[in-house]
Structure formats: structure tokens, C-alpha cells
Amino acid sequence: MWAMPRFGVNLTSIVATSAVVTAVIGLSLQSTLGNVIGGIALQVDDSIREGDWIELLDTRTQGQVKKVRWRHTVIETRDWDTLIVPNSQLLGQTIKVLGKREGQPTQHRTWVHFNVDHRYPPGDVIRIVSEALRSSSIPGVAAHPPPDVVCLDLARDGKDSFGLYAVRYFLTDLERDDPTSSAVRERIHAALRRAQIPLALPAQTLFVNHEDQKAERKREKRNARIRAALRGVPLFSQLSDEEIEILADSAKLAPFVAGEVVTRQGAQANWLYVLIHGEVEVRVATDHGDDRKVAVVKAPGFFGEMALLTGAPREATVVALEDIECLRVDKDDFREVLSRRPELAQELSMLLAQRRVELESARDNLDAVSRSRRVQTERKRILEAIREFFAMND
Structure with a gap:
């Protein structure tokens, strides 16, 4: 090296250039080393496993972990996208592991909101919707803990005339969040329609319909359909037109969604259902504790006549095979007919x-x-x- 200056070689520039090259190499390896170290950490502490559903809180992105590699982690989203996240970035933010508790089944609490006219008591709304959600299972909804209903607000500012409610349920199939919430909304809507409780609109929303004649024709068509359905029940074949009209005025539309229990064996339910659309399956409990299919009832059909007229407990469980629509005739509705004749x-x-x-x-x-x-x-x-x-x- 002592001879290099004699040949015109500048040692200072060589040393300086080497330092720069070393710095560049170090900086370029810093990211790679960080990713590799992050990958090792993820695989060693097992905090995130393949198959876990996670949310990246920095971007509010959710997806399922498919692979944890040395340099990056592969995440697949519900939108059919694949994210390649460097491990250093993954560990540099807060990560929520969805539906995961040590020693517990995978399930994630989900909220479904709905509005109801504030004039209906919250206790009634909560009871009606809770019973509908718990009467029969919904795919993707955990049985334990069961779904519950809460009243969140009653329009304190007076601008809106509705109460805000929410169903809280635990989602067991985290990939099907929206379809499962949709099924829950169907149950909510059907239960409120059966109870004749409308979903509410903000007070500022106003619908004006000047087509009174058209609306009247629509009501008459609906009433004619109800009368025809009642007239088609053999049990009511002896009733006069006036008596059919009495039942038609008081009968309630009762929709149910596919898979929902319409009535359960042994229940005290003093009303009759007239099936005007769809199919239901009739099941009876066996000595082994399971249910056996005994019949399928198609529209037009009816069931529950002994409960309506004698108060006998339900002899079978009836389950909707598809979205159905029924008419419900209660004991009190039929009492007026019997009192007249x-x-x-x-x-x-x-x-x-x-x-x-x-x-x-x-x-x-x-x-x-x-x-x-x-x-x-x-x-x-x-x-x-x-x-x-x-x-x-x-």
C-alpha cells in the first residue's frame, strides 16, 4: 500500500468509496433483514397462524392469512384479492386477530342495525326480534352465546321519529359476513311484519301518493286474496260470506323465511295458519330425541286447527322450506264468529x-x-x- 501513492493512487478516495459502498449495501439489506427477522418472529411466537382472519388497523383491511413466508405474509380478502405484506410492515402496526380467543371456538361479534317507529315499546321490539332469531338456527350464527337485541337510541334530538336498535350475533364463518348478516336482516324483517311493526323512516322523509284509486284497488285485491285463502280452508267451508269477511278483517299476514320454525311441537299457540305461498315441512319428535319428517304442506294449505279451536298443544314442528307467507287466524278472531252462531x-x-x-x-x-x-x-x-x-x- 506504501507504494500506491508512488503510482498515483489516492488511498483517501479508495477508503471513502469503500465506506459509501458499505453504507449502500447496509441500507439495501436493512429492509430485507427486517422482513426476514419479522418472518422468523411470526413463525416462532405463533401469534398469527395460517387460516387466521386478521384486520390491519392502519388500513382497516380484513382478510385471511394464507401463508407466512420469511420475507412476506400472504393475505386473501373477501373481495377475492391477495395482499403481499412485507413482514416488517406487518409487525410495525397493530393487528386485530378476528374471532380468536385462547381455547375458544372461532367466532366474531357482528352488529346489524335497524330502525323502528319510536311509538312501539322497546321491550316488545326486543322480545319479538329475539324470539325470531333464537327459534331456529341460522347458518353462520353461533348458538352460544345466542344473538341478542339492544336499543341504542330513541332519537333524543327530536329530529327523527324512530328508535335505533341492533342485533348482536357471533359469526362462525368469517368469510361469509355479509350473507350471514343478510339472513339475520330477513329474520328481523319477517318478525316485525308478523307483529305489524313497520321499519321506520326519518321524520323528514315524506312519500306523497295521489293515486288514491290505484291504492284502493290494490287494497281490494289484497283483501280478495285473503278471502279466497280463507274460503279454501275445508274447516271454514261452513262459514257464510259475512263470517269469512269477519275473519278476513282480523287475520294477520305472517311471513317466514326459509329455515325458520313456524311453530314448534308442544307449544301453546292458539291460532291457525293458512299457507298462501310456499311449502313447509312437518316434523315430529321421536323417542330418540331427533325430529322425523312426516309431511310436506304446500300452498294452499293450513295447519294448527286443533290449537285454534281447542287450545291443544302443537302436535308437530313446522319449518319453512322456502320463504313463505301465511295468514294467522287467532282464537279471539274466531270467538266473534262462534258468538254469532x-x-x-x-x-x-x-x-x-x-x-x-x-x-x-x-x-x-x-x-x-x-x-x-x-x-x-x-x-x-x-x-x-x-x-x-x-x-x-x-
Whole structure:
């Protein structure tokens, strides 16, 4: 090296150039080393595993971890996108691991908001929606803890005339967040329609419809449909047009969504359903504790006649096979018809007895004489039950 200056070589520039090169190499390796060290850390402490659903709080991005590599982590989003995140960046921010608790099943609490007219008591709204959500399972919604309903606000500023509510449920399939919330909204909407509680609009929103004649025609068409549905029930074949009109005025539309339990075996529910659209499956509990399918009822059809007229517990569980629409005829609605014509109880008891014995005769292989005797026995029993249920003996 002592000879280099004699040949015109500047040692100072060589040393300076070497330092610069070393610095450049160091800086270029800094990011790579950070990513590699981050990858090692992720794999060693196992804080984020392949299959976990995470949220990057800096960007509010959610996705499922597919691969944890030495330099980067691969995340797939619900929008069918793939994110390649350098490990140094991943560890440089706060990460939320969704639905993960040590020793607990994967489930993430999700909120679904809805508005209801403030004139309806919050207790009633909470009870009606809670019962609808818990009556039968919804795919993707955890059974434990069960969904719950809370009232968040009652329009304190007076600008809006609705109460703000939310359903809180635990999502078990984190990839299907929106479809599951949609199914929950369907349950909410159907339950509120059955209870004749409308979803609310802000007070400033106003719809003006000057087509009164068109609206009247629409109402008449709906009422004609209800009367036709009631007239199609064999149980009501003995009713006059006036009596059908009484039931039509008081009958309630009762929609249910696919998979929802319409009525459950053993329940005390004193009303009859007239199925005007869709199909339902009838199930009975076996001695082994499971349910056995016994029939499918298609529109037009009906079920629950013994509960309506005698107060008997439900003999089967009925589940909607698709989105259905029913008419619900309550005991109090039918009381007015019976009070006007008490002798109708005789005719109804005979119809119920015949219908019941028809179902039993195939099972018990009854001959004509045995069927006739059983019909008379059933008629007397049912007639007495009707009179007692509607207090007609007083």
C-alpha cells in the first residue's frame, strides 16, 4: 500500500468509496433483514397462524392469512384479492386477530342495525326480534352465546321519529359476513311484519301518493286474496260470506323465511295458519330425541286447527322450506264468529273428527264401522273441548 501513492493512487478516495459502498449495501439489506427477522418472529411466537382472519388497523383491511413466508405474509380478502405484506410492515402496526380467543371456538361479534317507529315499546321490539332469531338456527350464527337485541337510541334530538336498535350475533364463518348478516336482516324483517311493526323512516322523509284509486284497488285485491285463502280452508267451508269477511278483517299476514320454525311441537299457540305461498315441512319428535319428517304442506294449505279451536298443544314442528307467507287466524278472531252462531261448534267438531280419523285409519287399518264409531267418539270429545275453550258452557 506504501507504494500506491508512488503510482498515483489516492488511498483517501479508495477508503471513502469503500465506506459509501458499505453504507449502500447496509441500507439495501436493512429492509430485507427486517422482513426476514419479522418472518422468523411470526413463525416462532405463533401469534398469527395460517387460516387466521386478521384486520390491519392502519388500513382497516380484513382478510385471511394464507401463508407466512420469511420475507412476506400472504393475505386473501373477501373481495377475492391477495395482499403481499412485507413482514416488517406487518409487525410495525397493530393487528386485530378476528374471532380468536385462547381455547375458544372461532367466532366474531357482528352488529346489524335497524330502525323502528319510536311509538312501539322497546321491550316488545326486543322480545319479538329475539324470539325470531333464537327459534331456529341460522347458518353462520353461533348458538352460544345466542344473538341478542339492544336499543341504542330513541332519537333524543327530536329530529327523527324512530328508535335505533341492533342485533348482536357471533359469526362462525368469517368469510361469509355479509350473507350471514343478510339472513339475520330477513329474520328481523319477517318478525316485525308478523307483529305489524313497520321499519321506520326519518321524520323528514315524506312519500306523497295521489293515486288514491290505484291504492284502493290494490287494497281490494289484497283483501280478495285473503278471502279466497280463507274460503279454501275445508274447516271454514261452513262459514257464510259475512263470517269469512269477519275473519278476513282480523287475520294477520305472517311471513317466514326459509329455515325458520313456524311453530314448534308442544307449544301453546292458539291460532291457525293458512299457507298462501310456499311449502313447509312437518316434523315430529321421536323417542330418540331427533325430529322425523312426516309431511310436506304446500300452498294452499293450513295447519294448527286443533290449537285454534281447542287450545291443544302443537302436535308437530313446522319449518319453512322456502320463504313463505301465511295468514294467522287467532282464537279471539274466531270467538266473534262462534258468538254469532254457537251451533257452528257442532259442524266444526264433526269436520275435525273426520279429518283426525282419516289420518288414523290408515295407520290403524280401521274398517268402515270402526271409523264411524271413532268419528262419533272424537266428535263428542272435540265438541266438549271447543265449548270449554271458548267458555260456551257458561
